[in-house]
Amino acid sequence: MTNEELKVKLTELLPSVTFEEGGEWLNVVVEPAEWLAFAKQLKSDEALQFDFLFCLTCVDWKTHLTMVYHLRSTKLQHAVVVKAKLDRTKPEIETVSDTWRTAEFHEREVYEMFGVHFLHHPDLRLLILPAGWEGKNPMRKDFEDPVNMIKL
Amino acid sequence: MFIKDYIKDIASALKSLATGMKMTGYYFTHHKEIITEQYPDNRDTLVLAERFKGEVVMPHDDNNEHACTGCTSCELACPNGSIKIITKFDVDAETGKRKKAIDTWIYHLDLCTMCGLCVEACPTNAIKMAPTFEHSVFDRNKLVKKLNEDGSKVRAGVE
Amino acid sequence: MWSFSEIAKNIDLWLNGLVGSTWALVLEMVIAGVAVIGLFAALGLVLVIMERKVAAWIQIRLGPNRVGPKGMFQSMADTVKLLVKEGMTPDGADRLLFNVAPFIAMIVAMLLMAPIAFAKDFQLWDMNIGVLYITAVSSLSVIGILMAGWASNNKYSLLGAMRSGAQIVSYELSGGLAILAVVVLTGSISLTDIIKAQENGWWIFKGHIPVIVAFIIYIIAVTAETNRAPFDLAEAESELTAGFHTEYSGMKFALFFLAEYINVFIVCAIGATLFFGGWMPLHIGNWHAFNHIMDYIPSSVWFFGKTFFLIFLIMWFRWTFPRLRIDQLLNLEWKYLLPISMINLLLVTLIAILGWHF
Amino acid sequence: MYRETEIIKDAPQFGEPGFGDLVINVGPQHPATHGVLHLIITLNGETIKDIKPNLGYIHRSIEKMCESLTYRQFIYVTSRMDYLSAHINNHACALVVEKGLQVEVPERAQVIRVLFDELTRIASHELWWGAMAMDLGAFTPFFHSFRERETINVIMEETCGARLTMNYYVPGGVMWDLHPDFQKRVKEFLALYKKKIHEYDELVTGNIIFQNRMKGIGYISAEDVISYGCTGPVARGSGVHSDVRKVSPYSIYNKLDFDEVLETGGDSFARYVVRIKEMHQSIKIIEQLIDNIPEGDFQAKTKAVLKLPKGEYYQSVETARGELGVYIVSEGGTTPYRIKFRSPGFSNLSALNHMIKGGKIGDLIAAMGTLDLVIPDIDR
Amino acid sequence: MGAASLIVLIIAAVTFSTIAILIAKVVTESTKNKQKGEAIECGIPTKGPSWIQFNVGYYLFALIFLIFDVELVFLYPWAVAVKQTGWMALIEIVIFFFILFSGFLYAHKKGALKWV
Known part of the structure; x- marks a missing residue:
C-alpha cells in the first residue's frame, strides 16, 4: 500500500489519529490510551498485516516524551511509523509485547533509559543498567553523567 | 530394513x-x-601497510620546522577530545603585528581511536598517521605526548 | 643384548650380594617406587609437549617454540608455573573430599601401572588375571572425579562430575567386551600369555575383521573413559568452563591433569598389548629372516612405539572432532557400541572355536 | 552432622515446584558467550528450563555519545558496536547522513563500499564459523578460518589503514582511494578461498557429530522469527525473506546479481547453512565488481560542517548479523538530536529463551553459536 | 615383584602427590580474602545451594551399568575356557546373550535409556 492508501485505511480504523509530515514513511500519531487496541488491529488487519516491529524507541523532547514504533509488513512490504506522546513526569503506555514479542526487550530498554512504564509488561526489570539505577534515566536530555570522559 | x-x-x-x-x-x-608469524623475532622484516593508522605524528624537517599553524581544526574534528592545542600570540618582528601561533600540540594517545579525522581536517597537512603499533607503556601518563618539538617553528610559506 | 630385564636381574643380584635378601627386597621396592615416580613425571612432561605440538601442527601453527630447542622444555616451564601457583580451596567446599580427590585420581592411575609389560620380562607384577585387574581398577577412576565434583560445591563441577559418572560407567561395558574378544582368542587373561600368543603375528592382523572392530570399539571406549575429546563432557570447556576441576588450582589441578595423561598412556599401553602384541616385535608367520631382523629392535622400543602411536591417534581425535552431547554420548554407547560389541564377541568366539585365526 | 544434609533441607523437596533445579550463571566470563553476556539459566539435570539474559557489561551508551558528536564524527563510534562488521555499520551511518543531505555518492565510491561490505561479511562469517565450531568443542576450525580471515584483514589494512575498526567511510564516499594493490590482493584471496573452501565441509559440515549437534536444535518457526524481530541469517534460516539488500536495496545492490539464501529448516543447521552459502554469494558479488570498478571520484564534495535538515531519517542495512537500522531525529543542528541503532543482535538474543527452552546445555551452546551474538552490538 | 608392588605403587602415588603439594605450598605465597573463597561461577556470586537432590537421569545409567557389569564379570571365566569347551561355549553364550539382550531391549522399550 502506498502512504496515501495507508492514510485512508488507518483513519478508517481509528478516526482520532493524526498524521505528521517528515521521513519517508507515514507518521501516525495516536493517543497512548488507544495504542494497544490500535496495535492489535494493525497486526491482524488483512490489508495491513504489520507483523514486524523492527524498531521501538523513545525520543525526549524536553517537554514530553514520544514513543516511536517502526512497523513493517513482511508480506505486503509497506511500513508505517506510529508515535505516541507521553507525559514527561509520569510516562505510561500499554505494552505491546504480546503482539510483537520483540517489544519485550526493546520496552525494557526504553524503560530503563527513559523511565517509561509499560503497563502489563511481563517482566519489566532493568536489562542493561546495573541494579540501583532505577529512577535515573540516562537517555533523557537532562541527565548529567558525573564522569564524562569526552569533556576531559 | x-x-x-x-x-x-x-x-x-x-x-x-x-x-x-x-x-x-x-x-x-x-x-x-603453517602460517603463523613469530612476532618479536620478525620485527626487522615486518612490513606494515603505509596507510596503517598507528598514532598521530607531526613530521618535522631538517630545520626543525613543521607545517602546523595552530588553527585547531584537528581539535574540533576529533570525536573524543584526544587533541588539545595551546596557542600563544607571536609578535611579528618586522610588522609588529600580533599573530596567533601554536605553542603546544598535546596528543592523548590513550584516548585516540585512530579514526584519522584530524588528518583529514588539517588544511596544511601538518600531521599524519604513522604506522607504529608498539604503544604499550607502564605509565599511562607517557601516552600523553607533545607533538611539536622544542624550539620548532612553522615552516615558511605555510599559512 | 641390552635389555631392561638384564638390568633388573643384575641389580637384584648386586643388592642380594651387598645386603641381606630382606633388605634387598626393601631396597628394590624403593628403587621401583622411585622408578615409577620418575616414569610418571617423565610421561607427564612428554605427553603434554606432544599434545601441544600435535595440536599446533594440526592447527597450522608452530606451537611452543621458546623454551629449549624447538620448545621441547615447554612442559617443564608449565610444571614450574603450576608449582608456584597458589592452591585454593573454596570456602563452601567439603575440605576432606576436596583434598583427597586428586590423590585418588593419582593412586588409580598409578595402580594401573602394575601389570603392564614395558619390555620383555619387565613388569612390576606378572599377575595371572591382568586383564580383569585392569578393568576392575580403571573403573575406580570415576570415584576421584565424582569426589572432586561433589566436594567443590560448585554447580559446574557438580554437573561435570555427574556427566562423567554416567559416561565412564557406560563405556566401561563396551571397553570390557572389546577386551574379551582378545581373551577369547587367547584363552587366558594373563597379559604375559596374551603377548606370547602374538609371537607369530599381532591379533589385529591375525583375527580378521572382528578383531579390528573390537579394536575400534576399544579405542572409542577408552577415549570416553579417559574423558578425552570428543567425549570430554566432564570438562566441556565451552559448556561447564572446566567441569569437575573448575575449583582446583595449582598443584592439585596439576595432579588431575597428570592423572588424565597417565590414564591415556595406560589405556593405550593396554590397547597396544592386547591388539598390537605389547613388546612383541612385528613377526610375520614363518618368515624367519624377517622375524630375526625385527628381533634386533629392543622390545621396549616396540612397546613405546606402539603405545605412542595409539596416543597420537587419541590426540588426533581430540583435535579433529566436535564434542558430543550427553544424550548422544549415551546413545552411542547403548544403541551402537554395546550391541555391536556383543555380536562382535559372538563372531570372535566362532572364529576361535573354528580356529580360523592364523 | 553433615553440612550437606543441612543445606539440602533448604532446597525444594520432591513434589514441590523447582525440585532439582539449579540456577547457574553462564557468563559474563564464560568461554561460550564470546564476550560479556550474562545468562542466568535454570537447569533441571541437563535440561534448560529458563534463560534470563542480563546485559550491560559493555554498555557504552553509544546513542547518548552520538548526541554530542557531529555527523562526521559519530560514524566512527559505530565501528565499535558490531566490530566484526564495522564497515557495514559505517555504511548505514554514511547512508543516513547522505539521505539527509541529499548527496549523490559517486559510483566508484559506491562500488568500493559494496566491495568492502562483502569482504567484511565474509570475514565476519569466517570468524563465526571458527568460533561456533570451537563452542562445539572442535578447536581446529578456528585456526583454519583465521587463515582466510587474515587475508581479508591484510586487504583492509592496506586500503583502510586498520584491521578491525577501519573508519574508512565518510559521508559522501570513502576517505581515500583504493590501494593500488587492492585488486591483486582480492584476487589472491579469491583464489585461496576457492582452494580451501572444501575443507569447511570436510572438517565441520559433513561431520556426523556436528550434524547431530546441530540438526533440530534451537528450532524457531517463521512466525516466531517475525514476532521476535529476528533478522539476518536467523530469519533466513526459517525461510523469512528478510535480506535488506533485496527487500529495500541500498547503494548499488539492486544492480548486482546475487541470491538471497533461504533455508526452511529453522534449526541451528539451517542457520549454519545460510551463513556458509552467504559467503558464496558474497564471493559472487566480489567477483562481479572486482574487475569493474569505475573510474572517477571516490568522494562527493560535501561541506566542511554537515547540518542535517530538521526531520527524521531511517536507514537500514544488512550487516553480517542482520538488519541494522539507524534512526536519526534531527533538529537542524550539527549533531543529531536523538539517534537510535536498531541492532540485529538485540532482537536475535530475545529469541534465545524461546529457542532453547527444554533443550540441553549443549544445545544452548550450539544455538548461541548459530545466533552469532556480538555483545557490543547488543549492548551498544 | 608380586602383590607387594601394589603397596609400593600406592605409596609412590601418595608420596609423589604429597611432595608435589608440599613443595607448592612452600614456594607459593598465600593470601586469603573473601572473594577468593567464593565458588567460581563466571564472576557472579552463586545463587542457591549446589548440593541438591539431583536429576535422576544420570543415575539410571549407573543402575543399568551395574547389571551389565556383573554379567561382564561372568564372561571372563567363560572367555578363558572357550577354546577348551568348543561348540558348547558358543551355544551357551548365545543363550546368555539372548537373555541379556532381551533385558536390554526391555529397558530400551521402557525408555530407561532415553535421556530425561
Missing part, C-alpha cells in the same frame, strides 16, 4: 569422521602450510 539402515548409518558416520581426520592428518604432516 532396520539392520540395513543401522549398518548404513554407521558406515556413513565412520566415513565422515575419516574425512575430517584425513584433512587434519594432511596438515599434521605438511608443515609448509
Whole structure:
C-alpha cells in the first residue's frame, strides 16, 4: 500500500489519529490510551498485516516524551511509523509485547533509559543498567553523567 | 530394513569422521602450510601497510620546522577530545603585528581511536598517521605526548 | 643384548650380594617406587609437549617454540608455573573430599601401572588375571572425579562430575567386551600369555575383521573413559568452563591433569598389548629372516612405539572432532557400541572355536 | 552432622515446584558467550528450563555519545558496536547522513563500499564459523578460518589503514582511494578461498557429530522469527525473506546479481547453512565488481560542517548479523538530536529463551553459536 | 615383584602427590580474602545451594551399568575356557546373550535409556 492508501485505511480504523509530515514513511500519531487496541488491529488487519516491529524507541523532547514504533509488513512490504506522546513526569503506555514479542526487550530498554512504564509488561526489570539505577534515566536530555570522559 | 539402515548409518558416520581426520592428518604432516608469524623475532622484516593508522605524528624537517599553524581544526574534528592545542600570540618582528601561533600540540594517545579525522581536517597537512603499533607503556601518563618539538617553528610559506 | 630385564636381574643380584635378601627386597621396592615416580613425571612432561605440538601442527601453527630447542622444555616451564601457583580451596567446599580427590585420581592411575609389560620380562607384577585387574581398577577412576565434583560445591563441577559418572560407567561395558574378544582368542587373561600368543603375528592382523572392530570399539571406549575429546563432557570447556576441576588450582589441578595423561598412556599401553602384541616385535608367520631382523629392535622400543602411536591417534581425535552431547554420548554407547560389541564377541568366539585365526 | 544434609533441607523437596533445579550463571566470563553476556539459566539435570539474559557489561551508551558528536564524527563510534562488521555499520551511518543531505555518492565510491561490505561479511562469517565450531568443542576450525580471515584483514589494512575498526567511510564516499594493490590482493584471496573452501565441509559440515549437534536444535518457526524481530541469517534460516539488500536495496545492490539464501529448516543447521552459502554469494558479488570498478571520484564534495535538515531519517542495512537500522531525529543542528541503532543482535538474543527452552546445555551452546551474538552490538 | 608392588605403587602415588603439594605450598605465597573463597561461577556470586537432590537421569545409567557389569564379570571365566569347551561355549553364550539382550531391549522399550 502506498502512504496515501495507508492514510485512508488507518483513519478508517481509528478516526482520532493524526498524521505528521517528515521521513519517508507515514507518521501516525495516536493517543497512548488507544495504542494497544490500535496495535492489535494493525497486526491482524488483512490489508495491513504489520507483523514486524523492527524498531521501538523513545525520543525526549524536553517537554514530553514520544514513543516511536517502526512497523513493517513482511508480506505486503509497506511500513508505517506510529508515535505516541507521553507525559514527561509520569510516562505510561500499554505494552505491546504480546503482539510483537520483540517489544519485550526493546520496552525494557526504553524503560530503563527513559523511565517509561509499560503497563502489563511481563517482566519489566532493568536489562542493561546495573541494579540501583532505577529512577535515573540516562537517555533523557537532562541527565548529567558525573564522569564524562569526552569533556576531559 | 532396520539392520540395513543401522549398518548404513554407521558406515556413513565412520566415513565422515575419516574425512575430517584425513584433512587434519594432511596438515599434521605438511608443515609448509603453517602460517603463523613469530612476532618479536620478525620485527626487522615486518612490513606494515603505509596507510596503517598507528598514532598521530607531526613530521618535522631538517630545520626543525613543521607545517602546523595552530588553527585547531584537528581539535574540533576529533570525536573524543584526544587533541588539545595551546596557542600563544607571536609578535611579528618586522610588522609588529600580533599573530596567533601554536605553542603546544598535546596528543592523548590513550584516548585516540585512530579514526584519522584530524588528518583529514588539517588544511596544511601538518600531521599524519604513522604506522607504529608498539604503544604499550607502564605509565599511562607517557601516552600523553607533545607533538611539536622544542624550539620548532612553522615552516615558511605555510599559512 | 641390552635389555631392561638384564638390568633388573643384575641389580637384584648386586643388592642380594651387598645386603641381606630382606633388605634387598626393601631396597628394590624403593628403587621401583622411585622408578615409577620418575616414569610418571617423565610421561607427564612428554605427553603434554606432544599434545601441544600435535595440536599446533594440526592447527597450522608452530606451537611452543621458546623454551629449549624447538620448545621441547615447554612442559617443564608449565610444571614450574603450576608449582608456584597458589592452591585454593573454596570456602563452601567439603575440605576432606576436596583434598583427597586428586590423590585418588593419582593412586588409580598409578595402580594401573602394575601389570603392564614395558619390555620383555619387565613388569612390576606378572599377575595371572591382568586383564580383569585392569578393568576392575580403571573403573575406580570415576570415584576421584565424582569426589572432586561433589566436594567443590560448585554447580559446574557438580554437573561435570555427574556427566562423567554416567559416561565412564557406560563405556566401561563396551571397553570390557572389546577386551574379551582378545581373551577369547587367547584363552587366558594373563597379559604375559596374551603377548606370547602374538609371537607369530599381532591379533589385529591375525583375527580378521572382528578383531579390528573390537579394536575400534576399544579405542572409542577408552577415549570416553579417559574423558578425552570428543567425549570430554566432564570438562566441556565451552559448556561447564572446566567441569569437575573448575575449583582446583595449582598443584592439585596439576595432579588431575597428570592423572588424565597417565590414564591415556595406560589405556593405550593396554590397547597396544592386547591388539598390537605389547613388546612383541612385528613377526610375520614363518618368515624367519624377517622375524630375526625385527628381533634386533629392543622390545621396549616396540612397546613405546606402539603405545605412542595409539596416543597420537587419541590426540588426533581430540583435535579433529566436535564434542558430543550427553544424550548422544549415551546413545552411542547403548544403541551402537554395546550391541555391536556383543555380536562382535559372538563372531570372535566362532572364529576361535573354528580356529580360523592364523 | 553433615553440612550437606543441612543445606539440602533448604532446597525444594520432591513434589514441590523447582525440585532439582539449579540456577547457574553462564557468563559474563564464560568461554561460550564470546564476550560479556550474562545468562542466568535454570537447569533441571541437563535440561534448560529458563534463560534470563542480563546485559550491560559493555554498555557504552553509544546513542547518548552520538548526541554530542557531529555527523562526521559519530560514524566512527559505530565501528565499535558490531566490530566484526564495522564497515557495514559505517555504511548505514554514511547512508543516513547522505539521505539527509541529499548527496549523490559517486559510483566508484559506491562500488568500493559494496566491495568492502562483502569482504567484511565474509570475514565476519569466517570468524563465526571458527568460533561456533570451537563452542562445539572442535578447536581446529578456528585456526583454519583465521587463515582466510587474515587475508581479508591484510586487504583492509592496506586500503583502510586498520584491521578491525577501519573508519574508512565518510559521508559522501570513502576517505581515500583504493590501494593500488587492492585488486591483486582480492584476487589472491579469491583464489585461496576457492582452494580451501572444501575443507569447511570436510572438517565441520559433513561431520556426523556436528550434524547431530546441530540438526533440530534451537528450532524457531517463521512466525516466531517475525514476532521476535529476528533478522539476518536467523530469519533466513526459517525461510523469512528478510535480506535488506533485496527487500529495500541500498547503494548499488539492486544492480548486482546475487541470491538471497533461504533455508526452511529453522534449526541451528539451517542457520549454519545460510551463513556458509552467504559467503558464496558474497564471493559472487566480489567477483562481479572486482574487475569493474569505475573510474572517477571516490568522494562527493560535501561541506566542511554537515547540518542535517530538521526531520527524521531511517536507514537500514544488512550487516553480517542482520538488519541494522539507524534512526536519526534531527533538529537542524550539527549533531543529531536523538539517534537510535536498531541492532540485529538485540532482537536475535530475545529469541534465545524461546529457542532453547527444554533443550540441553549443549544445545544452548550450539544455538548461541548459530545466533552469532556480538555483545557490543547488543549492548551498544 | 608380586602383590607387594601394589603397596609400593600406592605409596609412590601418595608420596609423589604429597611432595608435589608440599613443595607448592612452600614456594607459593598465600593470601586469603573473601572473594577468593567464593565458588567460581563466571564472576557472579552463586545463587542457591549446589548440593541438591539431583536429576535422576544420570543415575539410571549407573543402575543399568551395574547389571551389565556383573554379567561382564561372568564372561571372563567363560572367555578363558572357550577354546577348551568348543561348540558348547558358543551355544551357551548365545543363550546368555539372548537373555541379556532381551533385558536390554526391555529397558530400551521402557525408555530407561532415553535421556530425561
